[in-house]
Amino acid sequence: MDGTPDAAAARPRVAITYCTQCNWLLRAAWMAQELLSTFRDDLGEVALRPGTGGHFAIELDDDVIWERKRDGGFPDIKTLKQRVRDRLDPTRDLGHIDRP
Numbered sequence: 001m002d003g004t005p006d007a008a009a010a011r012p013r014v015a016i017t018y019c020t021q022c023n024w025l026l027r028a029a030w031m032a033q034e035l036l037s038t039f040r041d042d043l044g045e046v047a048l049r050p051g052t053g054g055h056f057a058i059e060l061d062d063d064v065i066w067e068r069k070r071d072g073g074f075p076d077i078k079t080l081k082q083r084v085r086d087r088l089d090p091t092r093d094l095g096h097i098d099r100p
Helices: 007-012 025-038 075-090
Strands: 013-019 045-050 057-062 063-067
Touching: 013 025, 025 045, 025 075, 057 075, 063 075
Parallel strands: 013 045
Antiparallel strands: 013 057, 057 063
Protein backbone atom coordinates (compact mmCIF):
# COMPACT_ATOMS: atom_id res chain seq x y z
CA MET A 1 0.00 0.00 0.00
CA ASP A 2 0.96 3.60 -0.49
CA GLY A 3 2.50 5.04 2.69
CA THR A 4 1.58 8.66 2.06
CA PRO A 5 -0.55 10.62 4.54
CA ASP A 6 -3.35 10.89 1.96
CA ALA A 7 -3.43 7.10 1.54
CA ALA A 8 -3.58 6.61 5.32
CA ALA A 9 -6.43 9.13 5.60
CA ALA A 10 -8.47 7.10 3.10
CA ARG A 11 -8.24 3.98 5.28
CA PRO A 12 -10.43 3.34 8.35
CA ARG A 13 -9.65 4.91 11.71
CA VAL A 14 -9.90 3.19 15.08
CA ALA A 15 -10.30 5.30 18.22
CA ILE A 16 -9.96 3.81 21.68
CA THR A 17 -11.38 5.97 24.46
CA TYR A 18 -10.12 4.96 27.90
CA CYS A 19 -10.68 6.21 31.43
CA THR A 20 -7.66 8.01 32.87
CA GLN A 21 -9.12 7.81 36.38
CA CYS A 22 -9.21 4.00 36.09
CA ASN A 23 -5.64 3.79 34.73
CA TRP A 24 -6.70 1.98 31.56
CA LEU A 25 -4.04 3.58 29.33
CA LEU A 26 -1.84 0.45 29.20
CA ARG A 27 -4.82 -1.72 28.26
CA ALA A 28 -5.83 0.71 25.51
CA ALA A 29 -2.25 1.00 24.21
CA TRP A 30 -1.85 -2.79 24.13
CA MET A 31 -5.08 -3.15 22.15
CA ALA A 32 -3.92 -0.42 19.75
CA GLN A 33 -0.60 -2.23 19.24
CA GLU A 34 -2.39 -5.53 18.57
CA LEU A 35 -4.70 -3.93 16.01
CA LEU A 36 -1.81 -2.16 14.27
CA SER A 37 0.17 -5.39 14.13
CA THR A 38 -2.70 -7.42 12.68
CA PHE A 39 -4.19 -4.79 10.36
CA ARG A 40 -1.05 -2.80 9.49
CA ASP A 41 -1.99 -2.35 5.82
CA ASP A 42 -5.72 -1.89 6.40
CA LEU A 43 -5.93 0.84 9.03
CA GLY A 44 -5.06 4.47 8.51
CA GLU A 45 -4.82 5.29 12.19
CA VAL A 46 -5.37 3.99 15.70
CA ALA A 47 -5.91 6.82 18.17
CA LEU A 48 -5.95 6.80 21.97
CA ARG A 49 -8.45 9.24 23.48
CA PRO A 50 -8.35 9.94 27.22
CA GLY A 51 -11.68 10.05 29.00
CA THR A 52 -13.11 9.80 32.51
CA GLY A 53 -15.96 8.23 34.41
CA GLY A 54 -15.15 4.58 33.69
CA HIS A 55 -15.60 5.04 29.96
CA PHE A 56 -13.93 2.54 27.63
CA ALA A 57 -15.05 2.33 24.01
CA ILE A 58 -13.61 1.32 20.67
CA GLU A 59 -14.84 2.90 17.45
CA LEU A 60 -14.10 1.99 13.86
CA ASP A 61 -14.73 5.16 11.90
CA ASP A 62 -18.02 6.31 13.47
CA ASP A 63 -19.31 2.89 14.57
CA VAL A 64 -18.90 1.82 18.19
CA ILE A 65 -17.70 -1.77 17.97
CA TRP A 66 -17.15 -2.18 21.72
CA GLU A 67 -18.41 -0.29 24.74
CA ARG A 68 -17.45 -1.54 28.19
CA LYS A 69 -20.77 -0.95 29.93
CA ARG A 70 -22.93 -2.06 26.99
CA ASP A 71 -20.86 -5.15 26.13
CA GLY A 72 -19.99 -6.27 29.65
CA GLY A 73 -16.36 -5.43 30.37
CA PHE A 74 -13.39 -5.43 28.06
CA PRO A 75 -13.06 -7.42 24.85
CA ASP A 76 -10.54 -10.19 24.68
CA ILE A 77 -8.14 -9.55 21.83
CA LYS A 78 -9.63 -12.36 19.72
CA THR A 79 -13.10 -10.80 19.85
CA LEU A 80 -11.76 -7.32 19.12
CA LYS A 81 -9.77 -8.44 16.10
CA GLN A 82 -12.75 -10.39 14.77
CA ARG A 83 -15.02 -7.35 15.10
CA VAL A 84 -12.53 -5.15 13.27
CA ARG A 85 -11.99 -7.82 10.58
CA ASP A 86 -15.74 -8.28 10.13
CA ARG A 87 -16.05 -4.60 9.18
CA LEU A 88 -12.85 -4.32 7.12
CA ASP A 89 -12.81 -7.62 5.23
CA PRO A 90 -15.26 -10.31 6.43
CA THR A 91 -13.62 -12.99 4.26
CA ARG A 92 -10.15 -12.45 5.74
CA ASP A 93 -8.68 -15.38 7.67
CA LEU A 94 -7.13 -14.37 10.97
CA GLY A 95 -5.29 -17.67 11.31
CA HIS A 96 -5.16 -19.09 14.80
CA ILE A 97 -7.57 -16.43 16.09
CA ASP A 98 -10.38 -17.93 14.01
CA ARG A 99 -9.81 -21.46 15.24
CA PRO A 100 -11.85 -22.74 18.20
